[in-house]
Amino acid sequence: MVINGIVVMTMTAIQTNNETDQQTLEGDYENPWTYKGTTFTSNDIDGFFGYVYCITNLTTGRRYIGRKYFTSSRKPRGGKRRVKTESDWKRYYGSSKELTDDVKKLGRSVFKREILSLHRTKGWVNYEETRQLFLNNVLSEDENFYNSNILGRYMKKDYFNEQRTTDT
Numbered sequence: 001m002v003i004n005g006i007v008v009m010t011m012t013a014i015q016t017n018n019e020t021d022q023q024t025l026e027g028d029y030e031n032p033w034t035y036k037g038t039t040f041t042s043n044d045i046d047g048f049f050g051y052v053y054c055i056t057n058l059t060t061g062r063r064y065i066g067r068k069y070f071t072s073s074r075k076p077r078g079g080k081r082r083v084k085t086e087s088d089w090k091r092y093y094g095s096s097k098e099l100t101d102d103v104k105k106l107g108r109s110v111f112k113r114e115i116l117s118l119h120r121t122k123g124w125v126n127y128e129e130t131r132q133l134f135l136n137n138v139l140s141e142d143e144n145f146y147n148s149n150i151l152g153r154y155m156k157k158d159y160f161n162e163q164r165t166t167d168t
Helices: 019-026 097-106 124-133 156-162
Strands: 050-056 061-067 072-073 083-086 113-119
Touching: 050 097, 050 124, 061 124, 097 113, 113 124
Parallel strands: none
Antiparallel strands: 050 061, 050 113, 072 083
């Protein structure tokens, strides 16, 4: 289903009594990503290119909004063609140094990892991440977000550490 140019996917729960099957359904990795309240696994990728996510520190409420692609492409040494492999999306905790330091210090279980939206193209993933960063006002003066910049161009320090003046 497409809503305002954003692909929205629904997932259904499968009931099982087999403990191994249940572990696979719940996620075959530590502190799994959730999408609409359901654990997200490799089986759910289904043609999506990437996603926009929110990681929340459950002790402080502080959040981080970012994007991640499901595959990475690299050129092997001496190779002529690029090789696509599944990215590290299951283990990923954002690119913010402050956030990754907190994850190391406090442990992964203190953080909630939610997929906000799934997208079929790189362009839509990038667009939606930028849109969410501005909508959530991540560069605001308060310390509610780990994000320190948008697009590497708009920096929190440039907008809120100096006295703002307006010409009237």
